[in-house]
Amino acid sequence: MTMQQDADTVRAFRGLENGDASVRLRAAMAVGTAPDPRFVDKLIERCAIEPEFLVRDMLTWALTRHPSSMTVPRLVDALRSERAQARSQALHTLSKIGDPRAWPAITRELLTDADDEVARSAWRAAVVLVPEDERTGLAAVLASQLGRGERPMRQSLGRALVALGEVILPVLRAAETSPDPRVRTHAIATERLLRDPDAGFEPAIEEAKRIMALGAAGQEE
Incomplete structure (x- = not known):
């Protein structure tokens, strides 16, 4: 030197x-x-x-x-x-x-961290690093966060879930029956994004709200 x-x-x-x-x-x-x-x-x-x-x-x-x-x-x-x-x-x-x-270090605790920026960063890291045979388990953990936070937070989670592909469908379908309307809306919007990645998050959310409103109206009849 x-x-x-x-x-x-x-x-x-x-x-x-x-x-x-x-x-x-x-x-x-x-x-x-x-x-x-x-x-x-x-x-x-x-x-x-x-x-x-x-x-x-x-x-x-x-x-x-x-x-x-x-x-x-x-x-x-x-x-x-x-x-x-x-x-x-x-x-x-x-x-x-x-x-x-680095994958083993991406724990459930990080994926559900109380700090929004930590959680968002963990979601992004997880979908990059997750092995193929652990994608289903990761989808379940990410789905537990549906409905969390404001629009940017929910958009980040939606994108992370969509990046996992079709393995997210069972957990989304389960979340679509949640008693929490924010969770249901988020799950429906995420499934729409999975089907049509070019749809955009905002239109997907609005479509999810419309579907929920129609469902509620049907139940009242």
Whole structure:
């Protein structure tokens, strides 16, 4: 290791902690452009606390440029953090790396995490990493979250379920009989999306509401 390389390393470390987001962005880009194992822990540490979305995205990109044999174990460790952003960003990065060795770490606890961003990141990571023979089990866990949150949250879950394919039909059909109208609407809309991926989530929700209204009217007759 030359003195110049040492100086570059120190400069990059300082850049990742700079108060100016544009400096942090450039530092993360530099680290990703010239991957160095010494930066992996620092990148993950910054992911947990970085306030700017664009910088976090660049930190994730920089991590994907390093060997997964180094990054995946450390990212899995971050999933146990008490800091929600650490968990959500680690999940996001694991979904980008796509290494199936991370699958066992995507637990039910993460998939049902009380923090919406952690749960959404877990859904996205899960559908990327899940082995073929565990898709049905994953569908059941994801279906337990139907009706959760506001429109963006429900859209994320709908997309994750649709990505699993036909295995979701039994759990959707069960959810369509739920006493909770939000769950029923979400399940019907998700099945519509499965049948017609180009329909879009908003039209699917409106169609689901129409179907439910017609069903309610029929019951009253």
